[in-house]
Amino acid sequence: xxxxxxxxxxxxxxxxxxxxxRPIGLLLVAAPVALVLGLIIxxxxxxxxxxxxxxxxxxxxxxxxxxxxxxxxxxxxxxLWLTIRVAAICTVLLLVISLPIALYLRFSETxxxxxxxxxxxxxxxxxxxxxxxxxxxxxxxxxxxxxxLVAAGLPKMPTPYLTPWGPIIGLVWDNLPLTxxxxxAGLANVSRASIEAARDVGAGSLTILWHIIxxxxxxxxLVAAxxxxxxxxxxxxxxxxxxxxxPEMMGPFMRRTIIEVDDPVQARTQAVxxxxxxxxxxxxxxxxxxxxxxxxxx
Amino acid sequence: xxxxETRNLGRRFGPTRAVDDVSLAVGDGELLCLLGPxxxxxxxxLRMLGGFEPPSAGAVLIDxxxxxxxxxxxxxxxxxxxxxxLWTHMNVFANVAFGLKLRRLPRAEVRRRTEAALDMVGLAGxxxxxxxxxxxxxxxxxxxxxxxxxxxKILLLDEPFASLDQHLRERLREEVREIQRRAGITMVFxxxxxxxxxxxxxxxxxxREGRLEQVDRPEVVYRQPRTEFVAGFIGQMxxxxxxxxxxxxxxxxxxxxxxxxxxxxxLALRPEDLGLAAATDESxxxxxxxxxxxxxxxxxxxxxxxxxxxxxxxPDAGWMAGMRVALRPRRFAVYRDGHLCPxxxxxxxxxxxxLQTLVAGQPAATAGQPVWHHHQH
Numbered sequence: 001x002x003x004x005x006x007x008x009x010x011x012x013x014x015x016x017x018x019x020x021x022r023p024i025g026l027l028l029v030a031a032p033v034a035l036v037l038g039l040i041i042x043x044x045x046x047x048x049x050x051x052x053x054x055x056x057x058x059x060x061x062x063x064x065x066x067x068x069x070x071x072x073x074x075x076x077x078x079x080l081w082l083t084i085r086v087a088a089i090c091t092v093l094l095l096v097i098s099l100p101i102a103l104y105l106r107f108s109e110t111x112x113x114x115x116x117x118x119x120x121x122x123x124x125x126x127x128x129x130x131x132x133x134x135x136x137x138x139x140x141x142x143x144x145x146x147x148x149l150v151a152a153g154l155p156k157m158p159t160p161y162l163t164p165w166g167p168i169i170g171l172v173w174d175n176l177p178l179t180x181x182x183x184x185a186g187l188a189n190v191s192r193a194s195i196e197a198a199r200d201v202g203a204g205s206l207t208i209l210w211h212i213i214x215x216x217x218x219x220x221x222l223v224a225a226x227x228x229x230x231x232x233x234x235x236x237x238x239x240x241x242x243x244x245x246x247p248e249m250m251g252p253f254m255r256r257t258i259i260e261v262d263d264p265v266q267a268r269t270q271a272v273x274x275x276x277x278x279x280x281x282x283x284x285x286x287x288x289x290x291x292x293x294x295x296x297x298x
Numbered sequence: 299x300x301x302x303e304t305r306n307l308g309r310r311f312g313p314t315r316a317v318d319d320v321s322l323a324v325g326d327g328e329l330l331c332l333l334g335p336x337x338x339x340x341x342x343x344l345r346m347l348g349g350f351e352p353p354s355a356g357a358v359l360i361d362x363x364x365x366x367x368x369x370x371x372x373x374x375x376x377x378x379x380x381x382x383x384l385w386t387h388m389n390v391f392a393n394v395a396f397g398l399k400l401r402r403l404p405r406a407e408v409r410r411r412t413e414a415a416l417d418m419v420g421l422a423g424x425x426x427x428x429x430x431x432x433x434x435x436x437x438x439x440x441x442x443x444x445x446x447x448x449x450x451k452i453l454l455l456d457e458p459f460a461s462l463d464q465h466l467r468e469r470l471r472e473e474v475r476e477i478q479r480r481a482g483i484t485m486v487f488x489x490x491x492x493x494x495x496x497x498x499x500x501x502x503x504x505x506r507e508g509r510l511e512q513v514d515r516p517e518v519v520y521r522q523p524r525t526e527f528v529a530g531f532i533g534q535m536x537x538x539x540x541x542x543x544x545x546x547x548x549x550x551x552x553x554x555x556x557x558x559x560x561x562x563x564x565l566a567l568r569p570e571d572l573g574l575a576a577a578t579d580e581s582x583x584x585x586x587x588x589x590x591x592x593x594x595x596x597x598x599x600x601x602x603x604x605x606x607x608x609x610x611x612x613p614d615a616g617w618m619a620g621m622r623v624a625l626r627p628r629r630f631a632v633y634r635d636g637h638l639c640p641x642x643x644x645x646x647x648x649x650x651x652x653l654q655t656l657v658a659g660q661p662a663a664t665a666g667q668p669v670w671h672h673h674q675h
Contacts, residue, residue, distance in 0.1 A: 193383035196573075198352055199370040201375045201397030202447060211396070215387040 034196070044275070066269040073155070078247040080273065085165055086239075086249060087232040089172045091225050094179045098224075102183040103213070107192065126179040132241035135170055136161060166242030167249065171235055178231070179224050186220025187213070208215040219292045226285035233278050250274050300361050300374070300451035300484050301326050302347065308355035309342050309508075316342045318508040324452075327482045329475070331495040334505035335531070340454055340488045343505070347486060348377045348503070350453050360451060378452030380457040382437045384429040390416070391425030397448045415447035416440075418477060435466045446477070453478075458544045459494070471498055492532050498519065504528050508570045526633040529566045536572065540632070542567040547632060549619050550601035551582060552625050556632060556639075564633040569596070570610040572616065573626035582622040585609065599623065 054063040070076045083287055091269060098120075105117050123131070138144040140161040160166045190213055198212045214221075236251035241251055248256070258267035302324040309317040313397045314548050317339040324330045345351040347358055347652040349370035363553055365373055384393050395412040398454045403411075416422055419439040429437055455474070459467040476499055489495055495502045503513040504527075512524045512585050516588060523529035530537055540549030547554045549565040574597070578585075584600040586606075588611065597617055599607040607625075611617055632639045 081650060117660070191381065193379045193381045194385055196370065196397070197377070197379060197444070199350075200348065200375070201444065202371045202400045203396075204371060207400065212385055216385075259533040 025156075026278070032045045048272055051269045051272055053137075065124055066265050069266065069274060071271050075247070076253075079253045082164060082247045083233060083250045084277075086168055086171070089168055090232055091173065091228050093172050094175055094228055095183075095221060095225065096166045098176060098183050099177040099221075102180055102187055103209075105180075105184060106187040106190070107195070107252060118216075120180050121177045123173050123194055128174055129241070131170060132238055135166070135173075135242060139166075139169065157201040162244050164244060167235070167239040168243050170238035171232055174238060175190075175228050175231060177261060179228055182224040182227065183217065183220060186217040186224075190216045207254060216288050222288045226281045227290070230278050230285075233274050262290065302452050302486065303359040303362075304343070304347070304356060305359070306356040307343065307346060307353050307358065308604050309339070309344055309346060309351060310354045315508050317346070317353075320505075320508075320510055322503060322510070322513065324484055324486060327478075327484055328500045328661060329478050329485045329487060329498060331498075331499035332486060332488045332505060333492060333495040333502050334491070334510075335490060337507075338505040339508035340490075340505045344377075344454050344456050344486060344488045347452070348375050349373045356435075374451040376445030376448055376453050376455070378438070378445050379457045380442045380460055380615075381433075381609045382429070382446075384437055384440055386429050388429075388435070389425065390421065390429060390432070391428050393429065393440055394425075394444045394447050397444065411447055414442040414674045418446060419443045420473070427620060434462050435470060438462065438470065442474070442477075446481070446483075451484065453483050453485045455485065457488055459492065460489075467494070468497075474498070482571045494551075496532070502532075504531065506531075522638075523566075523631070524638050525565055526566070526638075527635065529631065529638075534569050534608055536565075536567040536569065537633075538565045538567070538605055538607070542632075550603060550607070550625060554627065554630065558632065558634075558639055561634070563639065566631045566633060567627055568629070569608040569610045571627060571629040572607065573628050574609055574611060574615075574623040575626050577622035577624045579620055582624045585617055585619050585621045587619055587625060588617050599625075601625075 049161055051066045052062060052064070053060045054065060057063075101116070105113050106118075139159060141156075142158050143159070146156045146159075160169055195208055195212060198208045203211065210229070233250060235249065236255065239249035240252040240255070243252065254267050254270050254274075255261050257270060302322075304320055304322045307317060307320040307322075308315065320339075320343055322330070329662050332343060334340045343349055343430050344516050346353050349365070349368055349372075353366060357364055359365065360374060370377075386395070388396070391412055394415055395408050398408040398411055403445045407605075413422065413425070416425060419442050421436060421439050421443065422433070424436070424440075429440060432440065439459060441458070458474075462470065471494060474487075477483075487494075487498060489498075499579070501513060502516050502519045504511040504519060506527050512519055512528045514522070519528060520532055522530060523535075526537065538549045540547050542548075542556060542558045542563050544560065545557065547556045547557060547558070547565060552565075554565070566614060581602060583599040583601045586600050588598075589596040592613065594610045594630055595613055595615060597611055598610060601607060
């Protein structure tokens with residue numbers, strides 16, 4: 001009889017305990033939520049509202065005119081397309097470059113690995129404006145590379161400066177540390193023993209990479225790609241300083257539209273379109289994180 | 299069906315010699331245990347056998363062929379890792395079948411052999427499960443099946459059951475022994491558990507600080523430890539500071555006849571070889587604690603000079619904490635500078651009569667001779 005009575009009492013105590021903790025938890029969450037609401041969600045909502053309305057004779061009216069303009073304007077579309085292309089190329093290059101470095105850093109036992117890691121993370125500490133000017137000095141016309149080529153009796157190279165390859169080179173350099181760190185974190189979950197076990201049953205390096213390592217870090221690579229793409233869409237300094245004038249990437253395009261063209265509604269429309277594209281990749285990221293959580297708990 | 303040999307195997311990590319001058323020969327179908335404390339180099343030896351660690355010196359031979367420079371994927375060895383090292387993104391069947399698929403065997407044969415291997419480790423029907431859905435013991439069985447399915451000449455096991463609980467460990471140990479007997483496979487088994495080594499091994503190689511201390515059959519390692527380290531490491535052993543004077547060894551309140559030069563020495567006594575008699579006065583050792591294990595009593599003693607000793611007695615011997623006892627060693631060994639002192643068999647007429655000096659001489663020279671007599675009491 002006593003055990004039957006004990007259950008509701010215990011359950012009640014548990015419920016009170018959880019209720020007692022709830023205000024503290026809500027308070028802790030309140031500050032960041034308020035900041036996000038006030039400084040991000042509210043202005044974003046205003047912007048979106050602006051792009052969807054026009055001032056008509058009866059006051060504000062709903063209108064898709066701003067978007068109709070953006071998606072019929074060849075110049076805007078070319079800029080959007082360039083941004084997507086640069087982001088795609090950069091992402092592929094970053095993954096292709098950082099994966100071998102990360103593999104080396106993860107599984108090498110030499111002291112050299114420490115220096116290579118420091119070197120790979122170095123761009124993290126260089127402001128992108130310095131990087132931009134350094135790249136102009138080295139890869140620009142008559143820059144260091146040209147000087148060396150001429151000294152070696154070779155023809156000058158076609159400079160990437162002011163072509164889409166300018167920002168691509170700069171952005172890859174700039175985003176390498178972040179990508180590398182994410183991939184390294186993913187590789188930390190691939191135990192040395194699981195690779196040794198594969199070698200033990202006769203697998204060579206490529207087989208191990210394809211059948212053992214890549215399946216284990218697929219989620220990580222997705223996360224890295226989403227992060228990089230999000231960063232690339234909002235990149236400004238490097239495309240502005242290294243990229244072509246037309247077509248231009250969305251960052252410089254938005255700045256020019258609002259400052260030089262003085263068309264805030266069109267600038268906001270560009271921002272909303274960019275944001276919508278980013279949201280798709282953010283969704284990828286969130287889903288991948290949720291899935292890996294599920295796998296860990298199962 | 300294979301023999302394994304190492305010749306003067308060595309491995310340095312910077313200035314430290316993790317493995318130093320290890321020469322071993324493992325016979326066809328033999329199960330050798332590498333036993334030693336953490337950091338004694340036993341895992342490094344195993345990893346060199348498997349090809350995961352390049353030796354700094356020496357050679358590894360399998361069936362007489364030098365495989366020292368061969369990569370793991372080219373060696374006829376299979377390794378079972380301490381951490382299972384299963385591939386969690388594959389199901390159990392794919393884990394076991396992976397090596398067979400790499401060998402491009404027909405699909406039907408891959409299926410047949412994989413299922414046979416799973417059956418052998420008692421996991422038939424578990425193929426579709428994920429490794430994460432299995433218990434620790436089941437995971438280790440999958441790892442075992444993954445190695446066995448390739449029919450390696452030599453199976454290497456690196457503390458495979460260290461992460462399992464005692465009960466499961468004992469069961470898996472028996473299963474491994476059974477599989478080893480049935481398949482006649484040559485095995486090297488690394489462990490730091492002496493029970494495991496004594497229960498499993500055909501021979502035990504005791505390692506300490508990268509070197510081999512003794513390689514012998516389990517009962518020889520237990521009864522005739524060649525060094526003080528082996529004596530202390532295998533089984534329970536009372537190691538007591540003693541001194542020899544005029545042909546007698548004095549330790550605690552014991553005086554034992556020995557044929558040794560005067561000087562300090564260490565007396566080694568197994569708890570089961572330490573007989574107890576009721577003391578007539580207060581001069582004997584004091585019983586601190588008596589633990590009843592059912593089959594025997596474990597008795598903790600403190601000698602008059604403050605040394606702690608362990609003894610075992612019959613369950614109905616009637617010893618209780620607080621009693622005073624006289625120590626009556628039935629068998630003992632003496633070590634000097636860490637090494638067993640060779641002594642001639644006991645001279646007749648030496649008092650006390652109940653003592654027998656049971657110490658091996660040079661094991662090679664005395665092999666086959668009954669140097670260790672059991673005293674019946």
